[in-house]
Amino acid sequence: MKVTLIFGILVVHTMLKEYKTSVWELFKEKIELNGFICSPKDYVFTPSITTSKTVCAIRCTMNDSCASLFYDPSSLKCFGCNLSYNTGELNKTLPGSLYYDTNEILTTTYGPSFYFSGPKEQTFEEAVVYCVGQNAHVVEAETTEENEYLKTYFKNQQLLTGYEIWLGITDNDVEGVWKWNSSGEPLGGFFNWGVDMPTNKTFRNCAKFSEGRRRKWTDFQCMKRINMFTFCERYTDTCYVDKMILAIWMD
Template sequence: MKVSLTFGILVVHIMLKEYKTSVLELFKEKIELNGFICSPKDYVFAPSINTSKTLCAIRCTMNDSCASLFYDPSSLKCFGCKLYYNTGELNETLSGSLYYDTNEILNTTYGQSFYFSGPKEQTFEEAVVYCAGQNAHVVEAETTEENEYLKTYFMNQQLLTGYEIWLGITDNDVEGVWKWNSSGAPLGGFFDWGQDSPRNMTNRNCAKFTEGRHRKWADYPCMTQINMFTFCERVET
């Protein structure tokens, strides 16, 4: 009886050890916490401290509302978020919850807007769907000041080198009549088209911040994926 009990405890111990190891293998050491990624209103649980990666993962996966989790190894801080973040560099943990290397997630704020990067190599429609899933929309530069802020920010990010960034405007309804994609409102008096843009061709109904040191606007085919970068905007109220 004693031998059987000891064997049973040993089996449980091995199973827990293997379970813990399998969870830990899903985490990279370079994960860093960035509080801008998940707004406090979207926390599933408030940041906890003095916790481990394993407990962080388990806590998230036991909560059906927890879509993603973040862990900071330096402060041992963990929090879960309602929103699903996908930078293209993700790994599944238990029950489909995710962790992210926040070094690959860019974010900034201007006024009441919070901007954050999404996946690379998406079509415009894929970018729209992705941002909508984050309670956001494809980035829109509606004023001269906001546009200059964003262009300066984009030009200073090494991660964006070689990439063009979708801009949330289209002329899908009427050729040459550009509208903000999130509201359908006409562009109005402000725009920042580059040289020879927009061309107003039927196959160029979307727009982008061009790659390079000026980041001017240009119309572009909506189905393009190569060298495109998704950036979302969420207005915080």
């Protein structure tokens, strides 16, 4: 009886010790990068979720308590934080990371489509690869209504000033025959080319929303990346709430 009691006390003691250690390790854990810190007590959702950058950003966007987030691509962990970290600087490069101000992540919806911003300064191929990696495709304006919505949205985003945006069409297969990049289907009756566009030159097989208020379509060289902005489109039945968030990508 005495041996059993002692054994029971030892087991309980060991369990409490392990529990205390695990709790201590949990609260000792934090994400810290150049002064940006989020401790477990400030987590909006747990860091055990494995996901992509975009899903991580959307998860934070959907949660009113999420003021900022951290994403670790090595473990695919997403850390939502209820504290806001904002130095007021755009595109501030930190060692081993990229810091985004709260205006850096753009999302919007129209009909069944959810649109979200990707990296800047990408070639068309890089934009395609990025969007596909997020289960999406480079933005496609397939109707007059969708095109007008996107033009107005792009026009009203200060972050996009001076940038041109890749459009998901190419005439790579047959010169002058423009197709939607995601499906390979030819354009239907709708298009929004600018004056004297497309030029149908053999070295201009991609297209973009031109810079400025009109955002007309312009054929363009696929390998160009200067002043280019990637926008992705994903079909969804879920309505996302657009909210300013801050992200620190720990790349």
